Amino acid sequence: MIPEPVIFESSHAGRRAFPQAPASLADIGDLPASALRSEPARLPEVSELQVVRHFTRLSQLNFSIDTHFYPLGSCTMKYNPRAANRLAMLPGFLGRHPLAPDEHGQGFLACLYELQEMLKAVTGMSEVSLTPMAGAQGEFAGVAMIRAYHRARGDHARRVLIVPDAAHGTNPATATMCGYEVREIPTDAEGDVDLAALKAALGPDTAGIMLTNPSTLGVFERRIVELSAMVHEAGGLLYYDGANLNAVLGRVLPAAMGFDVMHINLHKTFSTPHGGGGPGAGVVAANERLARFLPVPIVGRRDDRYTWLGEAERPDSIGRLSAFMGNAGILLRAHVYMRMLGAEGMRRVSSFATLNANYLMARLQAAGFELAFPARRASHEFIISLRRLAQDTGVTAMDFAKALLDRGFHAPTTYFPLLVPECLLIEPTETESLEELDRFVAAMAAIRELALHDAAEIKAAPRSTPVRRLDEVKAARDLDLRWYGRPRPPAAP
Amino acid sequence: MPFIPHTAADVGAMLQAVGAGSIDALFDEIPAALQVEGLPGIGPGLPEAAITRLMSERAAADGHPLCFIGAGAYDHHIPAAVWEIAGRGEFYSAYTPYQAEASQGTLQLIYEYQSMMTELTGLGVANASLYDGATAFAEACLMAVRANRKSRSRRVLTTRALAPAYRRVARNLLEGQGIELVELPLADGRTDIAALAASAGADFAALAIQQPGFLGTLEAVDELTDWAHAHDMLVIGVCNPVWLALLEPPGRWGAAGADIACGEGQPLGIPLSSGGPYFGYLGCRDALARQMPGRIVGRTVDLDGRSGFTLTLQAREQHIRRSKATSNICTNQGLMVTAATIHMSLLGAEGLRRVAAQCHANTRSLVQALCALPGVSLAFAPYCHEAVLRFERPLAPLLDALSAAGILGGHDLAADYPELGHALLVCATEMRTAADIETYASTLGRLLAAA
Amino acid sequence: MSAVPAGLKYTRDHEWLREEADGTLTLGITDHAQRQLGELVFVELPEVGSVLAAGQGCVVVESVKAASDVFVPVAGSVVAVNEALEQDPGRINTSPYGDGWLLRLQPASAAQDLLDAAAYQQLLDTTA
Structure with missing residues (x-):
């Protein structure tokens, strides 16, 4: 295979893709000269064909779902339907400014509202926030909500999150970001959580447990009902890492297993693209106990009119996690996919x-x-x-x-x-x-x-x-x- | 069955190989009481034709209002080639490039992206991107707290000229680690230099400044940078990347340059799309490279001595460091960076410079046209790219009326800057024509006269 | 087979300590530890003058696939660090007990619970 040079190596001074920028430099004489660049940035100077050829060739150096079987465990590399991409990129959706009023977004907001409702149905949770921009951010939201819950009760002794040793590395990293100590518990020889070790780890300092089920070991945690009762009895909450929701979609509702809050990786279960490493979406769902702490904004509906609910309408929220509302375009793709599957398709x-x-x-x-x-x-x-x-x-x-x-x-x-x-x-x-x-x-x-x-x-x-x-x-x-x-x-x- | 290839014969053969009587039997380890039969509330699946019609109607219903809002997301021209190429399945449906040999396209592209961003920021290192500008700012604050060896402070000094959304998000993300943001006040829309003296004795890990500021004013970046360094703070520069082609970049602020740069990548070829997906960029001086969160690509050689690319410095990341990682982030906004890299290649530094200059000139025309109306005046000068206009009455009813006429008149500052009175942040990018500006001015003129 | 020189003291976390004539302690990681980590690519050292509590993480050693904290087994202040490691962390791989030393410490108290070479060798034998 012929290596593709770094694009800077193809640069020639004065060459440009001319139609892509204004034809001349507008007058900026009113800007103070001291604020302006003393020398130009050295980006590549190349033609449009050179750009198209270079990046097309780079694409051809990749493996992808569209070209290869991609059995990457824990990543759910399923086919990303083309329709989801095309419909999320309709001009009406792409051109909408994030601060545009709700009147100029009723179509967009209707899609998001439906997505929230469908995600409630597949999780059994009472409310959903679509704003987290990746699984790790969904985890952050969920753990911050657990913290907010304990704090709201004046229970400041709960500073430990329990994480099984099989957990994905983001779980302990997230716990640390939220100011928690991490206590690891072992897995038994059959792949289930060691309940004796869990019992020993639980106490008045337990804020909760982060769990993936089926676990990262590829097996279902069989004593989940017993496990969740133990954690609740100790005053802790259960966080469900939805990384493996694809395994039980339409069959088991995480809320019924006893989980209080969870995130869902839309780029896994709901087939939005991985894009060479993002963007994803890590929407978060919670039961009645934790719903009021969900991050904002959330789409609300009043008399067939959709509207954003922010800090004012949801004062207990852990707040905003992004400059605007999250990865809107990814949410639209997941919406299309879920509407195409329907209830039957999800179970399939x-x-x-x-x-x-x-x-x-x-x-x-x-x-x-x-x-x-x-x-x-x-x-x-x-x-x-x-x-x-x-x-x-x-x-x-x-x-x-x-x-x-x-x-x-x-x-x-x-x-x-x-x-x-x-x-x-x-x-x-x-x-x-x-x-x-x-x-x-x-x-x-x-x-x-x-x-x-x-x-x-x-x-x-x-x-x-x-x-x-x-x-x-x-x-x-x-x-x-x-x-x-x-x-x-x-x-x- | 949508997206599932199995025939009945396939299913039979596969179950036989597994030794199971039915697909349902494969779920026999799950307690029966936990299993549900259906999903009430979710309707039947739609064929592609039906969902296409539904989505097309909804997209069309949202219309194409004339947009004069900026405030952190900007309506720029995106060359057709950008998303034609970024949308190729080999980019769109690839995963994180952990298997380097099978991901050279994505890896080389990120290396090129990192190279372009270091040119724009004037700093030695850039990472492969973060979620958006606000989260990049939060990560920059965390990084500064980790990296500042002269100060043990967990406080970051910032200013009210920094985007309010960034300050809010950073507070929400950093609060759990006990990191606090302190804000400097404004004078004439810019960080008040006279107020610095009050902070001189206090211990801060960093000073964070935005250029141009959220209110469209230019900060005294050289003076602020030198002051912060003299007080053992690191300096974080938050910048619109298109404007980095025109304005002096953070790496050249003051005597020593800023230490960290970050911001919203959306203006580099990413559609407005109601707020996302965008991407946040993050860069720093060479010496801070190992404190950076997120993915970083490096160039190395293969067994045959050929040049190639791989993820590097991974020992900082959550999959190895777990609870001691620099961040819990385990993604970048790969597809967005793909588009941005193609976009930057097509425009080049000169193209980006012209886009910035044209935005400024258009905003200037808009300011002139609107300030000619009675009761409208310019709040701060000089301004850059965006400007604050003062009105003599509440803006909400006016903006509603403009919206009904198909014009998004700007961003109302009432909630975030009540001290400014009835203040509106406006922006006319290179996409707005003289006729668009005239439409806005004449419509606003009629509304003001009618009221 | 990892080298375990006599005359040094060891910890269960695979660090070694040498008492110098001036009363300071030199600290490093053992041959076994460097083999487990693989080729080291980066070492983060504390600043000279830092005061450390017993059991505190003081150095981070990184290979391509792993990062590991090195803990001081005894409280004290750092009197010297091996600055050569910043440019050439591979010295830890080639000479863990020599050129690959990490830091020197002025101990504030006597170290507790250290192993001699025979006991450390036994630890390695039983956990292998």
Whole structure:
């Protein structure tokens, strides 16, 4: 593959995409000269065709759902319907200023109101706020609401959040951002939370627990009802990390499991694009106990007229989390997707995501792979451990991931959760066909076979990608974070 | 079935391989009492034709009013190529570039984005973006508190010339960590230099200033930067990135330059879209690189010695540091950064400079036209890009009447700046024509005369 | 097999301490610790003069995939830090007990609960 130069290397002084800017520099003589730039910024100077060609070529260096099977565990890389994108980008939606009055947004607000209502239905919660801009921000909102709840009761002793050791790293990071101490509790051999350890961890300092169910281990927490009763009895609240909602959509309502507040990753369960790493949306939902603390704004309805509710209407809110109202365009995409699925379609999502995962798990086990939890059903994802293969051949989960790239598959999630050594977390999603799953099994089996005979060949993978394995130690020690176009200045002291 | 490829035969074969009698049997570990049958309140699915009609009607109903609001989000021309390319499935449907070999397109693009942002800010490092301008500001405050080794203060000094929404969001996000914002007062729409003396003895981690200020005035950035550095504070510059092509960038403020820059990336090719998705940019001096939250891409070499790109400095992030991470953020606004990078490439520095200058000239024409009306006057001069107009009566009824006539007349400052009286923040970007401005002026003239 | 030199004191968190003739303590991480972390890319050192409580995190060592806090087992003030690590953190990998030392401490009290080389070796053997 021919490497694509950095766009700055194609720059020629004086070249421009002329139609894209005003034809001349307007008079700015009234601005004080001292405030103006003493020398121009050195952005690339290129033609429109050069730009189009360069970025089209860059796109072709990516794996994506549209081009490759992408069984990345915990990320729910399902098909992103084109209709959702096109309809969210209708000019009437794109052109609306965030501070435009509600009269010029009734169509937009109607979509958001319906989305709130549909999300209430799939979670069993009493109210929803759409404003968090990513899962991590939804987590922040939920934990800040737990804090606000305890504070409103004058209960200042609750300064600890309990987090299972299998949790995603954002959970403890969020707890810290909200000023909480984190207490980790272990998981038992079958993948459930260790309830004895939970009991020991609970006390008058417990603010709550953050839990994902099905967990990041790809199994459903079977004693969830007992668990939530224990936490509530201790005066704590339950936070549901909705990362794995795809597994139970239309079948289990998080509110019924005993959760008080939760976030939903619309970019997972409701198929909004991952966009190379965002934007997402991490809407937050709460039961009656916590609803009054939800972040604003929220869409309200009075007599068929939709309106934003802010701090004035919701005085107990934890407030605003974004300059305006969050990732509106992403919310519109989720709205389109949910309206297209309807109630039946949503239940089918969890049905077929689970069928695909259990099928893949059974086939891979039959092909000789070791399951992390062989006695358990898969949720929408499951874990295989390459511990024994790594001991026998030296081929690690990372090597396996790279070998998959050479066979035209994006790698599963590697080395997460941290509990399982040499793990691959595999999530096929409901939108993959049987043939695609079979091709994946064949590739996995072939790599395993090769690992047993020629480990060095796997260690050398990938070979077919635009670059081979990169020197990450050099990247971190000898930081090169920008194009200079001239000798780099000496490193800062 | 929408988006699900399985035939009945597929399902049968798959269940047989699993050894289950039905799909429902695969859920047998979930307590039966927790399982529901249907979802009351959610209707049947709509085919694509029906949802297309519904959404088209709703989008059309929102209309295309003539917009003279800025206040942090700006109506600029976005070249057709920007979203044609950014919308390609290879960008749109890719994940975070953790598998570097399979993500060189996204990674190189972010490296190019980081490079462009360092050119605009005049600072050595930029990250791969944060959610929006307000959250970028909150992260900048956190970063300053972490990075300032001379001060142990958990207070950040800011000013009322900084966007009220940014101050609100930062308070909400930082309160849990005991970080406090303190505000300097204004004089003539700008941070009151005379008020600095009162803060000189106090301990602050940083001073945060916005240029141009939220009220469209230009701050004395050199003086403020030097004062803050003399008092052991870091300096955070909050800037509209289009204006960074025209105004002296934070990296060159005062004798030593600001330490951190951040702001709202929306003016770089992102549609207004009711407020999002946008992206926040964040940059800093080289020495602070390891205090930056969020993703950062670096260039390195592969096994064959070829140049390539990878995420770097990941040990700061939540997936490794967990409760000790620099932030809980685990995303950037990737697709928005894709669009912005294409946008900046198409406009270049000269194009962005012309856009900024044209916005300023159009706003000037608007100010002149509206101030010719009785009872309307300019509050502060000089102004830049946006301006505050003073009226002699409450604005809400006037703005409602303008809105009914299809004109969004500006942003009413009554809630956030009651001390300014009946004050309106107006902006005419390069998209507004002389005829648009004339329409606004004549409509407002009629309304003022009728009242 | 990780090196565990005799004559040093060790902690259960895989740090080593050496008593210097002037009464100060030199602190570093063990060979076992650097192997677990992998190639180090960055070290964040405290400022000379910092006063540390026993058990306080004082240094952060980062590899590409991990970041780890180093705790001081004894209260004291920092009298020197190994500034060479800022440019070349790989010294910890190549010479954990020599050029890869982290800092020197003037202890405020006697250190409690330290292991000698044999006890630390036993700790490594039982947890391996």
